[in-house]
Amino acid sequence: MTDAIRRHDTTARGFASDNWSGIHPEVLAALAVANGGHQSSYGSDEYTVALQQIFARHFGDGVAGYPVCTGTGANVVALQALLPRWGAVITAESAHVNSDECGAAEKVAGIKIYPVDAPDGKLTPELVDRQTWGRGHEHRAQPLAVSITQTTELGTCYSIDEIRALCEHAHDRDMLVHVDGARLCNAAATLDAPLRAFTTDVGVDIVSFGGTKNGLMLGEAVVVLAPQRIHDIEYLRMLTTQLSSKMRYLSVQFEALLGGDLWLRNAVHANAMATRLAEAAGAVEGVRIARPVQSNAVFAVLPAEVTARLRRRFPFHVWDEDTGEVRWMCAFDTTAEDVDAFAAAVAEEMSVRA
Secondary structure: OOOOOOOOOOOOOOOHHHHHOOOOOOOHHHHHHHOOOOOOOOOOOHHHHHHHHHHHHHHOOOOOOEEOOOHHHHHHHHHHHHHOOEEEEEEOOOOOHHHHHHHHHHHHHOEEEEEHHHHHOOOHHHHHOOOOOOOOOOOOOOEEEEEEOOOOOOOOOHHHHHHHHHHHHHHHHOOOOEEEEEOHHHHHHHOOOOOOHHHHOOOOEEEEEEEEHHHOOEEEEEEEOOOOOOOOHHHHHHHHHOOOOOOOOOOOOHHHHHHHOOOHHEEEEEHHHHHHHHHHHOOOOOEEEOOOOOOOOEHHHHHEHHHHHHHOOOEEEEEEEOEEEEEEEEEOOHHHHHHHHHHHOOOOOOOOOO
């Protein structure tokens, strides 16, 4: 029994964010498994200890995974680990660490971000070099790291060769590489490749690994792929308020996600729903799919009045008010029926305009 009251309509569906979804039933069941009795706190519990072997299976021997509470926290911890106080990180202008985390990397971690305009959300070696100047000049924060998002905030996916080229380019310049992997599982589904194939094996040094967008209640992880170059994460995690006391509840969720194939099943499904939505909505006269659909995100351009009416029926975000671009996100629990109903609503509202 509980005094809690259900305060939302469980039949309501939206396309605003994959964060809006609930907890995957297998993850919810895992939380119950970990509950009961007493376990050591702050990460010395049996579940967190066992999780290290699961991370090793996906990313390679010698890696170390550190569960944290939030994605912003994971990025702050990871970037602090890469950089001295005078260091700077090069990112795409659209990167979450630059545009959507309230300046946390700069205000909390105390580092400088050098953004670069990347129209498709992806950095290249040439774009990185726009900000690598000033090395050794005491008046300029030193560009010592590169951060990319996989998949990007624009729904695009780096290829394995693109990440390898970036890592080689950065390392040749004595820079380290961070991947914001809030949707890393979606990238694996797109690339049809194991997680290590486009991280550890191509030279990435550290990853912020996302779980919340792929079925967890809460929880991300900082995964150190190059322990010979990156140290002291445990201190940085505590310093930045990301050390959970009852960590077993974070860790068991990752065990449910990564212990079998749930991580991939969820991501493949979410990506497939985005493809279905793009095909259905893109077939409506007057709707333009604005970007390649390479993950679980669809970007489209609609008339402003159509967008306003649609948002009263299905929540989603306006990406660019000037151009009319909107973003539709699919999640592990988005169904074909959800997609078809939304696509039908798009067609209906566009026909009203006509």
